[in-house]
Amino acid sequence: MKVLKFGGTSVGTANSIKRVQEIIAHEAKEDRVIVVVSAMTQVTNKLLAASELAANGDESYKEITKEIENKHFDAIRELVAIDQQSGVIANIKVLLNQLEDILNGVFLVRELSPKTSDYVVSFGESLSSIILSKSIGAELVDSKSLIRTNTQHGGAAVLHETTYENIKDFFQSNDANVFVAPGFVASTEEGITSTLGRGGSDFSAALYAAGSDAAELQIWTDVSGMYTADPRKVKSAFPVKYASYKEAMELSHFGAKVIYPPTILPVYKKGIPLKIKNTFAPEDQGTLITASADEGMPIKGISSIDKIALASLSGSGMIGIPGISARLFGALSRAKVNVILITQASSEHSISFAISPEDINLAVEAVKEEFVFEIQTGKINSPRVETGLSVIALVGEKMSGQVNVSGKMFNTLGSNGVNMRAIAQGSSERNISAVIEEKDVKKALNVLHENHFEGSNKVLNLFVVGVGNVGGTLVDQIKQQQKVLQKNSNIVVRVTGLANSKKMLLNSEGIDLNGWQDQVESSSVIFHKDELIEQIAELNLRNSVFVDCTANYEIASVYKKALENNINVVTANKIACSSDYELYQELKAICLKNNVKFLYETNVGAGLPVIGTINDLVHSGDRIQKIEATVSGSLNFIFNTYDGNNTFHDVVSQAKSEGYTEPDPRIDLSGVDVKRKILILIREAGIKMEFDDIEVKDILPKACFEVDSVEDFFNLLKNDEPTFQEMVGNAQSEGRKLRVIAKYEDGKATVELQAVDSTHPFYNLQGTDNTVALYTDRYVSQPMVIQGAGAGAGVTAAGVFADIVRIANY
Structure with a gap:
């Protein structure tokens, strides 16, 4: 015997029911089959809505019952042979007439009791089971006569021994091959209709499987198994091929809606395999749940429960006092408050527990009543409740004994700015749960999934x-x-925001980079640096990275705010790292505190690994004693190109047109840019220094920097050509070349134009090449030299890109 359960989406339309018929026919070739069905899609909701309207004296409930009638009649015409349709319609009409009578009674008395509500919602499964059984010629089973419950209407408790005995006797005495039974419905021992709660059709199927000692229980739904996470929230989630009963119970408890939590226990006790399959993709493997399923995966799933409240009881009067927990949870139990999660500090000073927000008032009153004396005497504080929270959980049998699972979880959440309000882990180590803010759930699920699978x-x-x-x-x-x-590399680089000096474009799903320039220009959103950071924080996307490709002071000023909001920063902009030493240190401190990244390799040497190399030397215990560097690609290009056979004006103009200098070349030729770069290298070496501590010796005559406009500056270069000719001629006459060199040694730093001979490491520089020579405790006579292209949009952008990828690899 096999038991097959089909959910609401599987029997939602006539077309989907045809798929169900094919699946049943295939399974019935190998074994006897019990088919358990839910109500058709949305029918249960419509029944609840109709009963509420009737109870409120609203006659529009009749419109809903008509919709339900039409839905089922349409399915009959599509699925049942023409010569049998009238008989099936007559059976359905009898049930619908009963439904109308009940709702009319509710309308007249303006009252809807739990008992009556149970009866009304039971019609959904009764109607769908009649249609399916008649369409495939199967025997219809009356679940109300087999599944017995207590009298707790709205979610009755099953009387298992009686139920299993009834099921066993019925199927042993009946030799049909295919049976169809309505799920969800049952009855009390007095024969009064009861229900098993929302999602109870799964439970019904498990009861049929356990009672008939079935070889297998199959839950057919609209997804291909139990996923590693909710695929609606985590797009990279994938089906788990195997899971244990205990893993499945944990995941279903923590919001994995593919299976109803009580379903697992009956088959677990009987050792019956449970398979979750997709009605709309029956060829997919699905998930097989058994006693000890193992894929070698320490974590099988990441799940969540939304909309919870966290209540806390605390006070010095709890410390060392036996029975506090028993009294607390006894009071909650008597108030019928379901506790989702419990955590207690080792100091015994506080106990926190997660509950449904609907139970807040009940819980608070129950706790106050239980501890009235302690609260009045100040030994225990009044219970405190926080709302707007969710529980996330990592689940897996193999987590037990696995090193650093919880550490990895907490580190991942922390680096993405997800604050944990409470943490719980059972002694079995099968589950690690954390209470977080509801707004962070999607981000938390995604980053955990990325880091654990x-x-x-x-x-x-x-x-x-x-x-x-x-x-x-x-x-x-x-x-x-x-x-x-x-x-x-399994790295998805998604551009979710673009901004120029006037406009910005945001799309949380990612901007289509085909024609991105036109999209930015056509955006109606005005760019404002502070508003952008606020919007990035509000979007709350995982692994957010603010990328600054400007040279703007104002943009650099928002780094602190970004890092404080757990937004990583990658920048080619040198302003922040070369401003006040206090700010430089503060940014570093925020990174350590919030576990976010602030990367700026392209601040010096474009794409050359200069800063990273200095960091590696310092972290490994080496000390930087001396730095010599030519770190301006624009100045190197100018002094490599100018040889006296051309004019200085023309060379600088060429550098500007090819993008090597700033739009105003005076910024480059003043030495300020080089000054900022050597300052950054000095600070990365672990040495405290301010911008004004560095001496810049004039590269050009002072008059060049005293004119008002770029045009005037270029005119002055023409007039000063004899000065430049003399400067380069003197160097050439001594076999030397001109280089703008930044130097640090013995606590002092300078930037100056020097004429170097052929023995100098910088003599053979070509084009825009940068060179950095590092003299350390380990590299004494022969420095470590880093050399390569140090200017140009391509290499600088590549360096920024490399920093972005580094964030993915941390």
């Missing part, structure tokens, strides 16, 4: 500010590499 994609949500030369190149590089990163 092999093959899961890690999604980065980027908000790119500054989409000009470097930023625009970065977006194009991302577009080119998105598929490669996902395929080879």
